[in-house]
Amino acid sequence: MSTTRTTTATGTSERIRDADEVKALAEVLVTAATRAPSPHNTQPWRFEARGDGIALHLDRTRLLGVADPDGREARLACGAALFNLRLEARARGIAAATELLPDRNVPDLLGVVRLAGTHRPTGEERTLASAIPRRHTNRRPFAEEQPPEPLRHGLRRAAQLESGLLDFLDEPTRFADLARLIRSAEAAQRDDDAFMAELRCWTTGVASVRDGVPARSSGPPPLEEGLVTLRRYGRGRRPPRPYEQVPLLGVVLTNEDDQHAQLVGGHVMQRVLLAATAAGLSTSFVSQPMEVPSVKRELDRLVGSQGHPQTVLRIGYGYPALPTPRRPAREVTTGLPPVAEPG
Structure with a gap:
């Protein structure tokens, strides 16, 4: 019809x-x-x-x-x-x-x-x-130049329109504290055999696979470890590249932290990500502090009365990267009308 x-x-x-x-x-x-x-x-x-x-x-x-x-x-x-x-x-x-x-x-x-x-x-x-x-998530290096305040204001506004907050931890002391938490969580996960096995399960070098993170979408290894340790995906053998030394990090926050608030956090996060894309910015996730309970509690204390953290975003001017694949809509949806036969 x-x-x-x-x-x-x-x-x-x-x-x-x-x-x-x-x-x-x-x-x-x-x-x-x-x-x-x-x-x-x-x-x-x-x-x-x-x-x-x-x-x-x-x-x-x-x-x-x-x-x-x-x-x-x-x-x-x-x-x-x-x-x-x-x-x-x-x-x-x-x-x-x-x-x-x-x-x-x-x-x-x-x-x-x-x-x-x-x-x-x-x-x-x-x-x-x-x-x-x-x-799409850009896991490759970003330029050292950070987005100016007018762009940051636009991203904060995007979060507020979905009843959330975006807190840029760019003040030196808060940035150093967050960077320490990221390094601590990354080290804990690298030492966790079960975590690494799960990561390998979803990291594939096969371009035809429609989920997981293929090698083509992963970033190269860092030339040297910076203040912020990024998650390493992929099984490729790309040469090391320098990453930005002081990335712009923003924490997505909601007023509450129950399941409803987590869904609202997804709205907040996505509007920020799309606003960043529309403004010519690249983004990626720094999820490690959210995934290690002891570190997550420290992150809660770091953001204090601002709200409840839902994720940490890395935002900047990225070099070109390839998106991860997606399963087609018909594979993940029930109730669609049948495809019309040709002729």
């Missing part, structure tokens, strides 16, 4: 008339959702095309049992996927609203994006939606 289109002052929009049209559009929207980042590119989500919208379920078979045993980072990723889905719909002129944790009897149903009626997309929504396919 075709989708009715209406022309507005902002361009062509799509009007959802019935359940069949929701499902027909779902594949496009889920494709945008799956561009969200996830720990080790595990893609811990399953989507369901419904009559009134698209539901996202946590896929527990893709949780990291060592690095993320309680699913915090997985829920953050799913919150980011829900943000992409809602944003893509709105940018296409479709009214979309997200309900988080809609059914207490189905705890792995993390959210539903309901679609109905038309929406006049803003210029900002279009700009952020256009960044969805371009955003």
Whole structure:
């Protein structure tokens, strides 16, 4: 069934008339959702095309049992996927609203994006939606130059628009404290055989694999260890390269720290990432302090009354890097209409 289109002052929009049209559009929207980042590119989500919208379920078979045993980072990723889905719909002129944790009897149903009626997309929504396919984690070196204050202000604003905060730990003492925590967590994980085995499981050199972090998307080894130790992915034999000595680090914060807040944290994180991409910046994750409980408690104390940390971002001017692959929408979605046979 075709989708009715209406022309507005902002361009062509799509009007959802019935359940069949929701499902027909779902594949496009889920494709945008799956561009969200996830720990080790595990893609811990399953989507369901419904009559009134698209539901996202946590896929527990893709949780990291060592690095993320309680699913915090997985829920953050799913919150980011829900943000992409809602944003893509709105940018296409479709009214979309997200309900988080809609059914207490189905705890792995993390959210539903309901679609109905038309929406006049803003210029900002279009700009952020256009960044969805371009955003990817850049694990390669960044330039020494840091983003200026106007760009930082824009990223802080992006976090606030999703009811969160982005705290740049750029004051020398706080930066040194965070760098120490990152080095401590990285050392603990390198000494953890179970963690390293899990990391190797999701680090593949095969370009055709649709999840995990392939060697082509990993960064080269550092020429020398800097103040901040970045996670080493990949099995390639790239020559060492110098990394920036003082990266710009920002902590994504939420007011609370329950499962709902972690999903909101995913919204906050993703809006910041897309705003950074739209501004010509590169980003990557410094997840180690979130994954070692003793270090996570120290990070909580470091950010103090600002809020609850959900992830740490590295932001700057990166050299070109290749994105990680994604599973196609039809592989991760139920309820889609069958593909029409040719002829």
